[in-house]
Amino acid sequence: MTRNPIRKVLIVGGGTAGWMTAAALGKVLKSVQVTLVESDAIATVGVGEATIPPITTFNQLLGIDEAAFMKATQASFKLAIEFVDWTRPGSRYLHPFGSFGLDIEAIKFHQLWLKARSLGSTQPLDDFNLSATAAKLGRFMLPSKDPGQVLSSLKYAFHFDAGLYARFLRSFAEARGVQRLEGRVVDVGLRGEDGFIRSVTLDDGRELEADLFIDCSGFRGLLIHQALDTPYEDWSHWLPNDRAVAMPCETAGDGLTPYTRAAADTAGWRWRIPLQHRTGNGYVYASAHLSDDAAVARLRATLDGPPRGEPNFIRFKAGRRREMWVKNCVAIGLASGFLEPLESTSIHMIQSGITKLLALFPDRGFDPVETAEYNRLTILQTELIRDFIILHFKANERDEPYWQQAREMAIPESLQRKIDLFAARGRLFQSDYDLFAEPSWVAVMLGQNIRPRGYDPLVDSLDAQLVQDQMQRLAALVRQTAEALPSHQAFIARYCAASA
Numbered sequence: 467m468t469r470n471p472i473r474k475v476l477i478v479g480g481g482t483a484g485w486m487t488a489a490a491l492g493k494v495l496k497s498v499q500v501t502l503v504e505s506d507a508i509a510t511v512g513v514g515e516a517t518i519p520p521i522t523t524f525n526q527l528l529g530i531d532e533a534a535f536m537k538a539t540q541a542s543f544k545l546a547i548e549f550v551d552w553t554r555p556g557s558r559y560l561h562p563f564g565s566f567g568l569d570i571e572a573i574k575f576h577q578l579w580l581k582a583r584s585l586g587s588t589q590p591l592d593d594f595n596l597s598a599t600a601a602k603l604g605r606f607m608l609p610s611k612d613p614g615q616v617l618s619s620l621k622y623a624f625h626f627d628a629g630l631y632a633r634f635l636r637s638f639a640e641a642r643g644v645q646r647l648e649g650r651v652v653d654v655g656l657r658g659e660d661g662f663i664r665s666v667t668l669d670d671g672r673e674l675e676a677d678l679f680i681d682c683s684g685f686r687g688l689l690i691h692q693a694l695d696t697p698y699e700d701w702s703h704w705l706p707n708d709r710a711v712a713m714p715c716e717t718a719g720d721g722l723t724p725y726t727r728a729a730a731d732t733a734g735w736r737w738r739i740p741l742q743h744r745t746g747n748g749y750v751y752a753s754a755h756l757s758d759d760a761a762v763a764r765l766r767a768t769l770d771g772p773p774r775g776e777p778n779f780i781r782f783k784a785g786r787r788r789e790m791w792v793k794n795c796v797a798i799g800l801a802s803g804f805l806e807p808l809e810s811t812s813i814h815m816i817q818s819g820i821t822k823l824l825a826l827f828p829d830r831g832f833d834p835v836e837t838a839e840y841n842r843l844t845i846l847q848t849e850l851i852r853d854f855i856i857l858h859f860k861a862n863e864r865d866e867p868y869w870q871q872a873r874e875m876a877i878p879e880s881l882q883r884k885i886d887l888f889a890a891r892g893r894l895f896q897s898d899y900d901l902f903a904e905p906s907w908v909a910v911m912l913g914q915n916i917r918p919r920g921y922d923p924l925v926d927s928l929d930a931q932l933v934q935d936q937m938q939r940l941a942a943l944v945r946q947t948a949e950a951l952p953s954h955q956a957f958i959a960r961y962c963a964a965s966a
Contacts, residue, residue, distance in 0.1 A: 480504030483799025559913030
Protein backbone atom coordinates (compact mmCIF):
# COMPACT_ATOMS: atom_id res chain seq x y z
CA MET A 467 0.00 0.00 0.00
CA THR A 468 1.28 3.45 -0.91
CA ARG A 469 2.23 5.75 1.96
CA ASN A 470 1.97 8.87 -0.13
CA PRO A 471 -1.40 8.65 -1.89
CA ILE A 472 -2.95 11.20 -4.23
CA ARG A 473 -5.58 13.06 -2.23
CA LYS A 474 -6.69 15.78 -4.65
CA VAL A 475 -7.18 15.71 -8.42
CA LEU A 476 -8.03 18.90 -10.32
CA ILE A 477 -9.44 18.68 -13.85
CA VAL A 478 -9.08 21.92 -15.81
CA GLY A 479 -11.75 22.16 -18.50
CA GLY A 480 -15.13 20.53 -19.05
CA GLY A 481 -16.64 19.40 -22.33
CA THR A 482 -16.49 15.78 -23.39
CA ALA A 483 -12.90 15.22 -22.23
CA GLY A 484 -13.35 16.86 -18.83
CA TRP A 485 -16.58 15.17 -17.90
CA MET A 486 -15.60 11.74 -19.22
CA THR A 487 -12.51 12.01 -17.01
CA ALA A 488 -14.49 13.28 -14.03
CA ALA A 489 -17.09 10.53 -14.39
CA ALA A 490 -14.49 7.76 -14.53
CA LEU A 491 -12.40 9.11 -11.64
CA GLY A 492 -15.49 9.77 -9.57
CA LYS A 493 -16.61 6.19 -10.12
CA VAL A 494 -13.26 4.49 -9.43
CA LEU A 495 -11.39 6.72 -6.94
CA LYS A 496 -13.46 6.42 -3.79
CA SER A 497 -11.04 8.19 -1.43
CA VAL A 498 -9.76 10.96 -3.73
CA GLN A 499 -11.25 14.44 -3.93
CA VAL A 500 -11.95 15.12 -7.62
CA THR A 501 -12.70 18.70 -8.67
CA LEU A 502 -13.43 20.06 -12.15
CA VAL A 503 -13.13 23.74 -12.97
CA GLU A 504 -14.68 25.16 -16.14
CA SER A 505 -16.12 28.42 -17.39
CA ASP A 506 -19.50 28.74 -19.07
CA ALA A 507 -18.03 31.68 -20.99
CA ILE A 508 -15.59 29.39 -22.85
CA ALA A 509 -17.17 27.38 -25.66
CA THR A 510 -16.23 23.74 -26.20
CA VAL A 511 -15.41 22.34 -29.64
CA GLY A 512 -18.03 19.59 -29.49
CA VAL A 513 -17.96 18.44 -33.13
CA GLY A 514 -17.24 14.82 -32.23
CA GLU A 515 -20.62 13.13 -32.28
CA ALA A 516 -19.63 9.75 -33.69
CA THR A 517 -17.88 6.97 -31.79
CA ILE A 518 -16.41 3.50 -32.27
CA PRO A 519 -17.35 0.25 -30.44
CA PRO A 520 -15.00 0.58 -27.42
CA ILE A 521 -17.31 3.34 -26.11
CA THR A 522 -19.59 0.53 -24.92
CA THR A 523 -16.76 -0.69 -22.68
CA PHE A 524 -16.45 2.79 -21.14
CA ASN A 525 -20.19 2.89 -20.44
CA GLN A 526 -19.96 -0.56 -18.84
CA LEU A 527 -17.06 0.59 -16.65
CA LEU A 528 -19.24 3.39 -15.34
CA GLY A 529 -22.30 1.16 -15.04
CA ILE A 530 -24.33 3.44 -17.30
CA ASP A 531 -27.74 2.27 -18.47
CA GLU A 532 -27.46 2.31 -22.27
CA ALA A 533 -31.05 3.23 -23.07
CA ALA A 534 -31.06 6.07 -20.52
CA PHE A 535 -27.78 7.42 -21.89
CA MET A 536 -29.13 7.32 -25.44
CA LYS A 537 -32.36 9.09 -24.49
CA ALA A 538 -30.43 11.81 -22.68
CA THR A 539 -28.05 12.42 -25.60
CA GLN A 540 -30.51 12.07 -28.55
CA ALA A 541 -28.36 9.16 -29.70
CA SER A 542 -28.64 6.72 -32.57
CA PHE A 543 -26.69 3.55 -33.34
CA LYS A 544 -23.68 3.33 -35.62
CA LEU A 545 -22.70 0.17 -37.50
CA ALA A 546 -20.22 1.57 -40.00
CA ILE A 547 -18.77 4.58 -41.79
CA GLU A 548 -19.77 5.03 -45.42
CA PHE A 549 -17.02 6.57 -47.56
CA VAL A 550 -18.38 8.34 -50.62
CA ASP A 551 -16.20 9.59 -53.53
CA TRP A 552 -12.94 8.79 -51.72
CA THR A 553 -11.20 6.69 -54.34
CA ARG A 554 -12.72 8.72 -57.19
CA PRO A 555 -16.02 10.58 -57.75
CA GLY A 556 -18.81 8.02 -57.79
CA SER A 557 -16.99 5.45 -55.63
CA ARG A 558 -18.58 4.19 -52.42
CA TYR A 559 -17.59 1.70 -49.73
CA LEU A 560 -18.24 0.85 -46.08
CA HIS A 561 -15.86 0.51 -43.18
CA PRO A 562 -18.11 -1.66 -41.00
CA PHE A 563 -17.59 -2.78 -37.43
CA GLY A 564 -16.99 -6.44 -36.67
CA SER A 565 -15.32 -9.19 -38.64
CA PHE A 566 -15.74 -10.56 -42.14
CA GLY A 567 -16.80 -14.20 -42.29
CA LEU A 568 -15.07 -16.96 -40.36
CA ASP A 569 -11.45 -18.03 -40.63
CA ILE A 570 -10.88 -21.62 -41.75
CA GLU A 571 -7.97 -23.61 -40.30
CA ALA A 572 -6.22 -20.39 -39.22
CA ILE A 573 -6.48 -18.95 -42.74
CA LYS A 574 -7.95 -15.46 -42.76
CA PHE A 575 -11.40 -15.22 -44.30
CA HIS A 576 -10.49 -12.34 -46.57
CA GLN A 577 -7.83 -14.59 -48.11
CA LEU A 578 -10.57 -17.06 -49.07
CA TRP A 579 -12.50 -14.16 -50.57
CA LEU A 580 -9.44 -13.00 -52.53
CA LYS A 581 -9.07 -16.45 -54.10
CA ALA A 582 -12.76 -16.49 -54.99
CA ARG A 583 -12.32 -13.10 -56.67
CA SER A 584 -9.36 -14.44 -58.63
CA LEU A 585 -11.67 -17.19 -59.94
CA GLY A 586 -14.28 -14.70 -61.10
CA SER A 587 -16.55 -14.18 -58.09
CA THR A 588 -18.10 -10.72 -57.88
CA GLN A 589 -19.66 -11.12 -54.41
CA PRO A 590 -18.78 -8.12 -52.18
CA LEU A 591 -16.85 -8.76 -48.99
CA ASP A 592 -19.55 -6.80 -47.14
CA ASP A 593 -21.96 -9.70 -47.73
CA PHE A 594 -20.04 -11.61 -45.04
CA ASN A 595 -20.24 -8.86 -42.37
CA LEU A 596 -23.47 -8.48 -40.42
CA SER A 597 -22.86 -4.84 -39.42
CA ALA A 598 -22.27 -3.91 -43.08
CA THR A 599 -25.33 -5.77 -44.35
CA ALA A 600 -27.59 -4.36 -41.62
CA ALA A 601 -26.26 -0.84 -42.25
CA LYS A 602 -27.12 -1.07 -45.96
CA LEU A 603 -30.62 -2.27 -45.10
CA GLY A 604 -31.12 0.35 -42.38
CA ARG A 605 -31.70 -2.36 -39.76
CA PHE A 606 -30.58 -2.75 -36.15
CA MET A 607 -30.91 -4.90 -33.05
CA LEU A 608 -28.69 -5.47 -30.05
CA PRO A 609 -26.27 -8.37 -30.56
CA SER A 610 -27.05 -11.84 -29.27
CA LYS A 611 -25.02 -13.10 -26.34
CA ASP A 612 -25.03 -16.59 -27.86
CA PRO A 613 -21.75 -16.96 -29.82
CA GLY A 614 -23.39 -19.65 -31.94
CA GLN A 615 -25.75 -17.12 -33.54
CA VAL A 616 -24.82 -14.85 -36.43
CA LEU A 617 -26.38 -11.96 -34.51
CA SER A 618 -23.57 -12.22 -31.95
CA SER A 619 -21.17 -10.87 -34.59
CA LEU A 620 -22.94 -7.49 -34.78
CA LYS A 621 -20.73 -4.66 -33.46
CA TYR A 622 -21.96 -1.14 -32.86
CA ALA A 623 -21.17 2.30 -31.50
CA PHE A 624 -23.20 5.52 -31.19
CA HIS A 625 -23.90 8.89 -32.69
CA PHE A 626 -24.75 11.42 -29.97
CA ASP A 627 -24.88 15.11 -29.16
CA ALA A 628 -21.51 15.83 -27.54
CA GLY A 629 -22.91 18.73 -25.51
CA LEU A 630 -25.70 16.58 -24.11
CA TYR A 631 -23.20 13.80 -23.42
CA ALA A 632 -21.06 16.15 -21.33
CA ARG A 633 -24.17 17.27 -19.43
CA PHE A 634 -25.19 13.65 -18.83
CA LEU A 635 -21.73 12.75 -17.51
CA ARG A 636 -21.66 15.87 -15.34
CA SER A 637 -24.78 14.69 -13.52
CA PHE A 638 -23.26 11.22 -13.21
CA ALA A 639 -19.97 12.58 -11.85
CA GLU A 640 -21.51 15.04 -9.39
CA ALA A 641 -23.71 12.25 -8.01
CA ARG A 642 -20.47 10.44 -7.16
CA GLY A 643 -18.85 13.31 -5.32
CA VAL A 644 -17.08 15.25 -8.08
CA GLN A 645 -17.17 18.98 -7.33
CA ARG A 646 -17.65 21.45 -10.19
CA LEU A 647 -16.32 25.01 -9.85
CA GLU A 648 -17.23 27.81 -12.20
CA GLY A 649 -14.29 29.97 -13.18
CA ARG A 650 -11.64 30.79 -15.74
CA VAL A 651 -8.00 29.91 -15.09
CA VAL A 652 -5.82 33.02 -15.32
CA ASP A 653 -2.56 31.78 -13.80
CA VAL A 654 -0.73 28.53 -13.09
CA GLY A 655 1.72 28.36 -10.18
CA LEU A 656 4.72 26.02 -10.41
CA ARG A 657 6.80 24.63 -7.56
CA GLY A 658 10.26 26.16 -7.53
CA GLU A 659 12.10 23.00 -6.53
CA ASP A 660 10.95 20.71 -9.37
CA GLY A 661 8.67 22.64 -11.74
CA PHE A 662 5.59 20.61 -10.83
CA ILE A 663 2.24 22.41 -10.87
CA ARG A 664 1.35 23.68 -7.41
CA SER A 665 -1.93 25.46 -8.09
CA VAL A 666 -4.13 27.32 -10.56
CA THR A 667 -5.64 30.73 -9.93
CA LEU A 668 -9.13 31.62 -11.16
CA ASP A 669 -10.36 34.97 -12.43
CA ASP A 670 -12.07 35.69 -9.10
CA GLY A 671 -8.81 35.20 -7.20
CA ARG A 672 -9.40 31.70 -5.84
CA GLU A 673 -6.28 29.54 -5.77
CA LEU A 674 -6.83 25.81 -6.23
CA GLU A 675 -4.16 23.33 -5.16
CA ALA A 676 -4.00 19.63 -6.05
CA ASP A 677 -1.61 16.68 -6.22
CA LEU A 678 -2.52 15.65 -9.79
CA PHE A 679 -3.69 18.02 -12.52
CA ILE A 680 -5.52 16.87 -15.64
CA ASP A 681 -5.52 19.25 -18.61
CA CYS A 682 -8.80 19.04 -20.52
CA SER A 683 -8.62 22.66 -21.71
CA GLY A 684 -8.73 21.81 -25.40
CA PHE A 685 -6.44 23.25 -28.05
CA ARG A 686 -5.24 25.97 -25.63
CA GLY A 687 -3.46 23.43 -23.43
CA LEU A 688 -3.50 25.76 -20.43
CA LEU A 689 -1.37 23.44 -18.31
CA ILE A 690 0.52 21.10 -20.64
CA HIS A 691 1.42 23.82 -23.16
CA GLN A 692 1.15 27.27 -21.61
CA ALA A 693 2.45 26.37 -18.14
CA LEU A 694 4.75 23.39 -18.79
CA ASP A 695 5.82 24.40 -22.31
CA THR A 696 5.53 20.90 -23.76
CA PRO A 697 6.40 20.91 -27.50
CA TYR A 698 3.89 19.94 -30.17
CA GLU A 699 4.79 17.54 -32.98
CA ASP A 700 3.25 18.88 -36.19
CA TRP A 701 1.77 16.27 -38.58
CA SER A 702 0.22 18.71 -41.06
CA HIS A 703 2.62 17.56 -43.80
CA TRP A 704 0.67 14.27 -43.74
CA LEU A 705 -2.71 15.61 -42.63
CA PRO A 706 -2.99 19.14 -44.09
CA ASN A 707 -6.59 19.86 -43.09
CA ASP A 708 -6.57 22.75 -40.62
CA ARG A 709 -10.18 23.94 -40.59
CA ALA A 710 -13.63 22.53 -39.95
CA VAL A 711 -17.02 24.18 -40.22
CA ALA A 712 -20.01 22.49 -38.58
CA MET A 713 -23.70 23.11 -39.22
CA PRO A 714 -26.60 20.92 -38.01
CA CYS A 715 -29.76 20.52 -40.05
CA GLU A 716 -33.21 18.98 -39.84
CA THR A 717 -33.35 15.24 -40.41
CA ALA A 718 -35.26 14.61 -43.62
CA GLY A 719 -37.42 11.54 -44.35
CA ASP A 720 -35.77 8.25 -43.39
CA GLY A 721 -32.47 9.96 -42.69
CA LEU A 722 -31.84 8.20 -39.34
CA THR A 723 -29.29 5.87 -40.91
CA PRO A 724 -27.27 3.49 -38.69
CA TYR A 725 -23.96 4.72 -40.08
CA THR A 726 -21.85 7.85 -40.41
CA ARG A 727 -21.14 9.23 -43.87
CA ALA A 728 -17.81 10.77 -44.90
CA ALA A 729 -17.92 12.27 -48.39
CA ALA A 730 -14.70 13.37 -50.07
CA ASP A 731 -14.85 16.88 -51.53
CA THR A 732 -12.67 19.32 -53.45
CA ALA A 733 -10.31 20.17 -50.59
CA GLY A 734 -11.21 17.81 -47.78
CA TRP A 735 -14.28 15.85 -46.75
CA ARG A 736 -17.78 16.31 -45.35
CA TRP A 737 -19.37 14.41 -42.49
CA ARG A 738 -23.01 13.47 -41.93
CA ILE A 739 -24.00 12.14 -38.49
CA PRO A 740 -27.70 11.34 -37.85
CA LEU A 741 -29.09 11.97 -34.36
CA GLN A 742 -32.66 11.63 -33.16
CA HIS A 743 -33.34 15.36 -33.12
CA ARG A 744 -31.10 16.60 -35.94
CA THR A 745 -28.37 15.65 -38.37
CA GLY A 746 -24.84 16.82 -37.68
CA ASN A 747 -22.89 18.03 -40.70
CA GLY A 748 -19.46 19.50 -41.28
CA TYR A 749 -16.70 20.12 -43.78
CA VAL A 750 -13.09 19.40 -42.79
CA TYR A 751 -10.73 21.13 -45.21
CA ALA A 752 -7.33 22.67 -45.89
CA SER A 753 -7.34 26.47 -45.88
CA ALA A 754 -4.49 26.44 -48.41
CA HIS A 755 -6.93 24.96 -50.95
CA LEU A 756 -10.33 26.36 -49.93
CA SER A 757 -11.64 29.58 -48.39
CA ASP A 758 -13.95 29.64 -45.39
CA ASP A 759 -16.74 31.20 -47.49
CA ALA A 760 -16.44 28.50 -50.14
CA ALA A 761 -16.50 25.79 -47.47
CA VAL A 762 -19.71 27.17 -45.94
CA ALA A 763 -21.35 27.49 -49.35
CA ARG A 764 -20.51 23.91 -50.22
CA LEU A 765 -21.73 22.64 -46.85
CA ARG A 766 -25.03 24.50 -47.15
CA ALA A 767 -25.55 23.10 -50.64
CA THR A 768 -25.21 19.51 -49.43
CA LEU A 769 -27.42 19.55 -46.30
CA ASP A 770 -30.27 17.03 -46.12
CA GLY A 771 -32.69 19.63 -44.78
CA PRO A 772 -33.00 23.21 -43.48
CA PRO A 773 -30.07 24.32 -41.30
CA ARG A 774 -30.58 24.46 -37.52
CA GLY A 775 -27.84 26.89 -36.66
CA GLU A 776 -25.14 29.17 -37.96
CA PRO A 777 -21.77 27.88 -39.15
CA ASN A 778 -19.36 27.02 -36.34
CA PHE A 779 -15.69 27.26 -37.34
CA ILE A 780 -12.86 25.32 -35.70
CA ARG A 781 -9.15 25.78 -36.38
CA PHE A 782 -6.63 23.09 -35.59
CA LYS A 783 -3.27 21.56 -36.44
CA ALA A 784 -2.93 17.81 -36.75
CA GLY A 785 -0.32 16.35 -34.42
CA ARG A 786 0.40 15.49 -30.81
CA ARG A 787 2.24 16.70 -27.75
CA ARG A 788 5.77 15.37 -27.45
CA GLU A 789 4.59 13.96 -24.12
CA MET A 790 1.06 13.74 -22.74
CA TRP A 791 2.07 13.22 -19.10
CA VAL A 792 4.60 15.75 -17.82
CA LYS A 793 5.49 15.99 -14.11
CA ASN A 794 2.13 15.97 -12.27
CA CYS A 795 0.02 16.94 -15.29
CA VAL A 796 -1.77 14.60 -17.72
CA ALA A 797 -3.27 16.07 -20.90
CA ILE A 798 -6.41 14.33 -22.13
CA GLY A 799 -8.42 15.15 -25.23
CA LEU A 800 -7.50 18.03 -27.53
CA ALA A 801 -4.88 19.31 -25.08
CA SER A 802 -2.85 16.17 -25.86
CA GLY A 803 -3.13 16.39 -29.64
CA PHE A 804 -5.55 16.23 -32.53
CA LEU A 805 -6.30 13.77 -35.30
CA GLU A 806 -9.11 14.91 -37.52
CA PRO A 807 -12.39 13.08 -36.91
CA LEU A 808 -12.40 10.98 -40.10
CA GLU A 809 -12.55 7.65 -38.26
CA SER A 810 -14.33 8.93 -35.13
CA THR A 811 -11.29 8.44 -32.91
CA SER A 812 -11.35 11.66 -30.84
CA ILE A 813 -13.67 10.40 -28.12
CA HIS A 814 -11.90 7.05 -28.06
CA MET A 815 -8.56 8.77 -27.45
CA ILE A 816 -10.12 10.46 -24.42
CA GLN A 817 -11.34 7.07 -23.20
CA SER A 818 -7.95 5.49 -23.86
CA GLY A 819 -6.14 8.24 -21.94
CA ILE A 820 -8.44 7.78 -18.96
CA THR A 821 -8.03 3.99 -19.02
CA LYS A 822 -4.23 4.18 -19.07
CA LEU A 823 -4.24 6.81 -16.32
CA LEU A 824 -6.26 4.50 -14.09
CA ALA A 825 -3.98 1.57 -14.93
CA LEU A 826 -0.89 3.65 -14.05
CA PHE A 827 -2.44 5.84 -11.37
CA PRO A 828 0.40 7.44 -9.40
CA ASP A 829 1.08 8.38 -5.84
CA ARG A 830 2.60 11.75 -5.00
CA GLY A 831 6.05 10.42 -5.80
CA PHE A 832 5.15 10.28 -9.53
CA ASP A 833 7.49 7.44 -10.47
CA PRO A 834 9.08 8.45 -13.82
CA VAL A 835 8.95 4.83 -15.02
CA GLU A 836 5.13 4.91 -14.91
CA THR A 837 4.97 8.33 -16.53
CA ALA A 838 7.25 7.13 -19.34
CA GLU A 839 5.13 4.03 -19.91
CA TYR A 840 1.96 6.12 -20.17
CA ASN A 841 3.63 8.33 -22.78
CA ARG A 842 5.07 5.37 -24.70
CA LEU A 843 1.74 3.60 -25.00
CA THR A 844 -0.19 6.77 -25.85
CA ILE A 845 2.29 7.82 -28.52
CA LEU A 846 2.33 4.34 -30.05
CA GLN A 847 -1.45 4.17 -30.30
CA THR A 848 -1.70 7.73 -31.64
CA GLU A 849 0.82 6.99 -34.39
CA LEU A 850 -0.99 3.81 -35.40
CA ILE A 851 -4.25 5.76 -35.68
CA ARG A 852 -2.41 8.48 -37.63
CA ASP A 853 -1.25 5.91 -40.17
CA PHE A 854 -4.76 4.52 -40.58
CA ILE A 855 -6.15 7.98 -41.29
CA ILE A 856 -3.34 8.89 -43.71
CA LEU A 857 -4.17 5.73 -45.70
CA HIS A 858 -7.54 7.21 -46.74
CA PHE A 859 -5.87 10.27 -48.24
CA LYS A 860 -2.84 8.59 -49.78
CA ALA A 861 -4.70 5.93 -51.76
CA ASN A 862 -6.90 8.09 -53.99
CA GLU A 863 -7.42 8.58 -57.71
CA ARG A 864 -9.03 12.03 -57.71
CA ASP A 865 -7.89 14.91 -59.95
CA GLU A 866 -8.05 18.02 -57.71
CA PRO A 867 -4.73 19.60 -56.60
CA TYR A 868 -5.52 18.82 -52.94
CA TRP A 869 -5.94 15.11 -53.70
CA GLN A 870 -2.99 14.96 -56.10
CA GLN A 871 -0.80 16.37 -53.32
CA ALA A 872 -2.12 13.74 -50.90
CA ARG A 873 -1.44 10.95 -53.39
CA GLU A 874 2.12 12.10 -54.07
CA MET A 875 3.18 12.82 -50.48
CA ALA A 876 5.78 10.71 -48.69
CA ILE A 877 4.10 8.76 -45.90
CA PRO A 878 5.43 7.22 -42.66
CA GLU A 879 7.54 4.13 -43.30
CA SER A 880 5.30 2.17 -40.93
CA LEU A 881 2.31 2.79 -43.21
CA GLN A 882 4.21 2.17 -46.43
CA ARG A 883 5.25 -1.26 -45.15
CA LYS A 884 1.60 -2.12 -44.41
CA ILE A 885 0.47 -1.01 -47.88
CA ASP A 886 3.25 -2.91 -49.66
CA LEU A 887 2.59 -6.12 -47.72
CA PHE A 888 -1.16 -5.96 -48.34
CA ALA A 889 -0.71 -5.12 -52.04
CA ALA A 890 1.36 -8.28 -52.51
CA ARG A 891 -0.85 -11.02 -51.01
CA GLY A 892 -3.38 -9.26 -48.78
CA ARG A 893 -1.38 -9.86 -45.62
CA LEU A 894 -1.58 -7.70 -42.51
CA PHE A 895 0.21 -7.95 -39.16
CA GLN A 896 -1.17 -6.03 -36.22
CA SER A 897 0.41 -4.37 -33.22
CA ASP A 898 -1.24 -5.18 -29.91
CA TYR A 899 -1.86 -1.44 -29.53
CA ASP A 900 -3.43 -0.86 -32.94
CA LEU A 901 -6.91 0.49 -32.28
CA PHE A 902 -8.11 -0.72 -35.68
CA ALA A 903 -8.07 -4.49 -36.04
CA GLU A 904 -7.36 -6.41 -39.22
CA PRO A 905 -10.93 -6.24 -40.64
CA SER A 906 -10.80 -2.42 -40.53
CA TRP A 907 -7.52 -2.30 -42.44
CA VAL A 908 -8.88 -4.80 -44.97
CA ALA A 909 -12.06 -2.76 -45.49
CA VAL A 910 -10.21 0.51 -46.07
CA MET A 911 -7.37 -0.99 -48.15
CA LEU A 912 -9.88 -2.60 -50.50
CA GLY A 913 -12.23 0.38 -50.35
CA GLN A 914 -9.41 2.69 -51.43
CA ASN A 915 -8.72 0.32 -54.34
CA ILE A 916 -5.52 -1.28 -53.05
CA ARG A 917 -6.05 -4.68 -54.67
CA PRO A 918 -3.65 -7.48 -53.72
CA ARG A 919 -1.81 -9.04 -56.65
CA GLY A 920 -2.25 -12.47 -55.12
CA TYR A 921 -3.49 -14.34 -52.05
CA ASP A 922 -2.06 -16.52 -49.30
CA PRO A 923 -0.92 -19.75 -51.01
CA LEU A 924 -2.13 -21.76 -48.00
CA VAL A 925 -5.66 -21.19 -49.30
CA ASP A 926 -4.92 -23.68 -52.08
CA SER A 927 -4.51 -26.43 -49.48
CA LEU A 928 -8.23 -26.28 -48.70
CA ASP A 929 -10.98 -28.10 -50.61
CA ALA A 930 -12.14 -25.40 -53.02
CA GLN A 931 -15.71 -26.66 -53.35
CA LEU A 932 -16.10 -27.05 -49.59
CA VAL A 933 -14.86 -23.49 -49.04
CA GLN A 934 -17.18 -22.13 -51.72
CA ASP A 935 -20.18 -23.92 -50.21
CA GLN A 936 -19.34 -22.63 -46.72
CA MET A 937 -18.98 -19.07 -48.01
CA GLN A 938 -22.35 -19.19 -49.74
CA ARG A 939 -24.08 -20.57 -46.64
CA LEU A 940 -22.49 -17.88 -44.49
CA ALA A 941 -23.52 -15.05 -46.84
CA ALA A 942 -27.06 -16.39 -46.87
CA LEU A 943 -27.16 -16.57 -43.06
CA VAL A 944 -25.83 -13.02 -42.73
CA ARG A 945 -28.42 -11.71 -45.18
CA GLN A 946 -31.25 -13.66 -43.56
CA THR A 947 -30.25 -12.41 -40.10
CA ALA A 948 -30.04 -8.78 -41.25
CA GLU A 949 -33.39 -8.90 -43.05
CA ALA A 950 -35.08 -10.21 -39.89
CA LEU A 951 -33.97 -7.21 -37.83
CA PRO A 952 -36.29 -4.25 -37.21
CA SER A 953 -35.54 -0.96 -38.89
CA HIS A 954 -33.05 1.28 -37.09
CA GLN A 955 -35.78 3.90 -36.61
CA ALA A 956 -38.26 1.37 -35.20
CA PHE A 957 -35.72 -0.09 -32.77
CA ILE A 958 -34.83 3.38 -31.45
CA ALA A 959 -38.52 4.24 -31.04
CA ARG A 960 -38.98 1.16 -28.88
CA TYR A 961 -35.67 1.13 -27.00
CA CYS A 962 -34.40 4.65 -26.43
CA ALA A 963 -36.61 7.33 -27.99
CA ALA A 964 -35.72 10.74 -26.61
CA SER A 965 -38.42 13.17 -25.53
CA ALA A 966 -39.04 15.97 -28.00
